[in-house]
Amino acid sequence: MMRLNKFLSRCGVASRRQADEMILAGRVTVNGEKITKLGLIIDEINDVVRVDEETVRLPAEESYVVLNKPKGFISSLADRYNRPTVIDLIKGVKDRVYPVGRLDLDTEGILLLTNDGELAYRLAHPKFDIKKEYVVTIKGLFPEHLTEKLEQGVKLEDGYVARSKAKVLSANESNSVLQMELTEGKKREIKRIFAALGYNVKSLKRIRFADISVEGMRPGSWRYLNRKEVLKLRRKVGLH
Known part of the structure; x- marks a missing residue:
């Protein structure tokens, strides 16, 4: 027997906290019954659990x-x-x-x-400061001194101040290539950073996540x- 939120986390669907939110939103059913209250204990072997009408099952083992x-x-x-x-x-x-x-x-x-839901949740959460490294190619010449601006922070269109470590790998009048390190990684953050500085990103590659490359x-x-x-x-x- 197992709590429903733990079951969903073990299935890799979400962290326990996210699973609670899914339950409260009415996205989870057990044996055809919509569950909207927290704390339900289920039979993880015999009960049929669905999220957004899709059946989820415990994996044989956690995979990475x-x-x-x-x-x-x-x-x-x-x-x-x-x-x-x-x-x-x-x-x-x-x-x-x-x-x-x-x-x-x-x-x-x-x-x-x-399918390790708790690990996935924590790796994606900004409070754990997981470093991500990127190689960015932008159009035009990017002067070395602007890397200080990136570290100090660039204010984006929504008011968020994005900070990143950066170094210029190569630069000429046509293209510049930089290596950047971020910990937060909001939606399209790197492209928005360079757009705020007047540059267009031509290509973007993430080369490292934590210590994995x-x-x-x-x-x-x-x-x-x-x-x-x-x-x-x-x-x-x-x-x-």
């Missing part, structure tokens, strides 16, 4: 996958416009896994996927994280 996402793939399980998703790239993964955060359609690079992995390829990598990620967010 790193994908080198190419451009042109949606970072979700499905797309209403039938565009290709990252799930199409990991058909060899036996358990159902969910993206940790997301990368834009035209952004490439490292994406973690897992896609070095040596071709675009579209994936691998399982090893035990050492998983334990290190869990320690970073206070899970042991």
Whole structure:
């Protein structure tokens, strides 16, 4: 027997807190009955649990996958416009896994996927300060001194002040290439930062998430994280 929110977290659907929100929103049914109160105990083996009308089950084991996402793939399980998703790239993964955060359609690079709901929630939450590194190519010459402006903070159109560490890898009148480090990673944050400074981003690749990289992995390829990598990620967010 198991609490419903713990069951949903174990299935990789969400953290326990997020699962509570889903229950209160009426998105969860047990044996066909909509559940809107917290604290329900279920039979995790025999009860049929659905989220948004889709059945969820406990995985045989927790899986942790790193994908080198190419451009042109949606970072979700499905797309209403039938565009290709990252799930199409990991058909060899036996358990159902969910993206940790997301990368834009035209952004490439490292994406973690897992059915460990609590770890996924913490890795994506800004309070845990998980570092993400990117290589950004922008149009035009980006002077070195502007990296100080990036560290001090750039005010975006919604009033949010975005801060990032950056260094210029190369720069000329046509293009500049920078390496950037962020911990928060709001929606389209890097593109919005450069737009606020008058630059257009030509390409964006995430090369590192926490201590995990896609070095040596071709675009579209994936691998399982090893035990050492998983334990290190869990320690970073206070899970042991």
